[in-house]
Amino acid sequence: MKQFAILLACLGAAACSHANPDTDTLSQLRAMGRDAACDSDQQCRTVPLGAKSCGGPEGYLAYSTARSDPARVAQLAERYRKQRSNANSRSGMASDCRFMADPGAACVAGKCQLGGALDR
Template sequence: MTPEPPSSDTLSRIRALVGDAACTDAAQCHTLALGARPGGGPQAYLAWSSACTDGAALALLAEQFRQERLAEIAASGELSDCRFLPDPGAVCRAGTCRLNQPGPDAA
């Protein structure tokens, strides 16, 4: 059995820190760029709430996760698919910060 890469532990810590991302207002909701892609940029985004999460601690963990992913990419020779993932933004829906999902009329 192959051990989990260090990045999986860091991602678990990030998710635990974010928790349920509770919010009462959209201004409390933010996005966090997660990890790294071989061609540059983040591999994903996570919605989080400044009402219940320490942003500075979260930023430190996110940078640690990014560095771990960069090391994994370098070690594995993972190739880029050249896709760009734009920041979707975050909204407060039903008391929880969520990634903004464009509606059917979005361009």
């Protein structure tokens, strides 16, 4: 849950999208995360989001394969990763370089949510 809170804080913060070309891509990814209805854990997946300046994702997004095409999600996530990586390079942005493990996703109360799936 802590990683989910960090991701939400980052995704909502202006500092995480200071380069604005990535705003549309991030908006599309957020929409897929909000529309994550599910009937089972098998429909829930995660995708890494963004890029830390020293490597690795800034966070993860849970989404539902019942509502979103995994290939489209991967395409948008890769576009967003490249945008964030380029923005980091241009700005000289530093990050905490902390490794963020994939928290997995589980179907909870009919919606895919981060966490829990890897612990089962």
